[in-house]
Amino acid sequence: MLNNQSEIAIIGGGVVGLSVAIGLLQSGHKVIVCDGEDSDARASFGNFGLVWGQGKGWNFAPYAKLTVDAIAAWEDFSKNLNDLSGLDVSLDQNGGFEFFTDPDKLNNFISMLEIQKGHAGNRFNYEALSGDELRNQIPGIGSKVVGATFSQLDGHINPLRFLRALRRAVKVLGGQIKSNASVKKITSNKDGGFSLILANGSVTSSEKVILCAGLGAIKLADQLAFKTNIRPERGELLITEKLGDQLPFISSTIRQVDEGGIQIGGTHADVGMDDNETLDIMVDLARHAVEIYPALSNVRVLRAWGALRVMSPDGYPVYAQSEEYPGAYLITCHSGVTLASLHASILSDWIENNVRAPNLEAFNENRF
Known part of the structure; x- marks a missing residue:
């Protein structure tokens, strides 16, 4: 040995x-x-x-503050990582949306963000938009979308x-x-x-x-x-074909990586260590994506998989x-x-x- x-x-x-x-x-x-x-x-x-802040720590102030600190440090971290590795992780911090088709869920989320804003002070802010305001800003948003929240702090990277x-x-x-x-x-x-x-x-x-x-x-x-x-929580994902056109938004459930493919996710299931994807969830994810942005109805799904999140109590x-x-x-x-x-x-x-x-x-x- x-x-x-x-x-x-x-x-x-x-x-x-x-x-x-x-x-x-x-x-x-x-x-x-x-x-x-x-x-x-x-x-x-x-x-x-x-690289996301909306909703994080709304009922736990230390986490709200830690998240804002982390988001603020990402630009320098990305540059350092790119210099060390020679790989561009494609950091995009131009803001992100949370879309809603249920007005009660939208209002509840806005209430949560108000509490989160109180924890983080002027370091966290957001904007609430009605469905009509959203469609004027982003043509093509589905008619079932009743509104959204937007934070300039939110963004994403190429995960792999x-x-x-x-x-x-x-x-x-x-x-x-x-x-x-x-x-x-x-x-x-x-x-x-x-x-x-x-x-x-x-x-x-x-x-x-x-x-x-x-x-x-x-x-x-x-x-x-x-x-x-520590406990597992399963999330499931859809991955589409690569698109030539750029998706005009990112959200916590729909995002386009820099190579062109779109990731669709955001599910939560307490199923132990089972990371298998399930057909009913895959259908729900596809339906959700099309409700938010109907143009995605013609996009082919290439892969689907489940993965386990790491959760504390x-x-x-x-x-x-x-x-x-x-x-x-x-x-x-x-x-x-x-x-x-x-x-x-x-x-x-x-x-x-x-x-x-x-x-x-x-x-x-x-x-x-």
């Missing part, structure tokens, strides 16, 4: 783990990322690519290129990514640090360990005395340090893309516990 020594071991090679790795590497740390098996439930492969850019940046910065490195057991060493026993029998040792394994943390968290009950991020095992950290969230700009920057200060460390006490797992 080979023993690889590193200063910090990150368990999880998805968006969250790689973003955290970039921040630590740029702070001068030696980092190894243990990426699991291809058969693992990988939320990062199904991410929608949104983003994941490739993160991996490349980690390697450029000198980080090590171990593929097919499924961690089965974590032990605390008597002389300090941790040993990670992999499925193939090899051992990786580190001074600190950061659990960013998404749904993989379900089986590992208690080994480090973390108590957060209250749906908000968890940033926790183990009380029983100093040097062990748990980082989990379902908005890994939006929060990536902070994960790749200020979290290194939190892990180092230096004078610049952000106050993340509100996100500790003691709230559960």
Whole structure:
């Protein structure tokens, strides 16, 4: 068995783990990322690519503020990532819509945004539009749309290129990514640090360990005395053919990537670890897209799939340090893309516990 020594071991090679790795590497740390098996439930492969604020933290002020901070940091983060990786993640922060066909749901969402605005102050704003105002602004919006909200802060990226850019940046910065490195057991060493026993029998040792394994943390968290009950939530997606014409909007459920294909999503289902797509949901997604923008009725759907989100008990991020095992950290969230700009920057200060460390006490797992 080979023993690889590193200063910090990150368990999880998805968006969250790689973003955290970039921040630590740029702070001068030696980092190894243990990426699991291809058969693992990988939320990062199904991410929608949104850099989004509307509705986030409306009933939890710390998250509303954290989201605004993350969105504001994305432009610099994108430039840094592009420089490191040589890949353009196609950041577009020209604003996004939330469309509604039900007036009660629209009014409820506006009420939520008002609360969110109160939490974030003048750093978050939005505009509410009636259906007629929307159709005057964007010809082609469907007649069933009763209104929408718009925030200039919202945007998106190319999700799969983003994941490739993160991996490349980690390697450029000198980080090590171990593929097919499924961690089965974590032990605390008597002389300090941790040993990670992999499925193939090899051992990786580190001074600190950061659990960013998404749904993989379900089986590992208690080994480090973390108590957060992580659960899966299935979302389903449709992917269309590439279009020559540009979609005149982005929303949290309908967006066009820079290559031309349109992603349609936004579903939520509590079905355990079942990530299979379902015909009735696929039909509902297609119907929703056509109701919002009828011109999509003639577009061919090429692929459909289900993916599992990573959810904490209250749906908000968890940033926790183990009380029983100093040097062990748990980082989990379902908005890994939006929060990536902070994960790749200020979290290194939190892990180092230096004078610049952000106050993340509100996100500790003691709230559960």
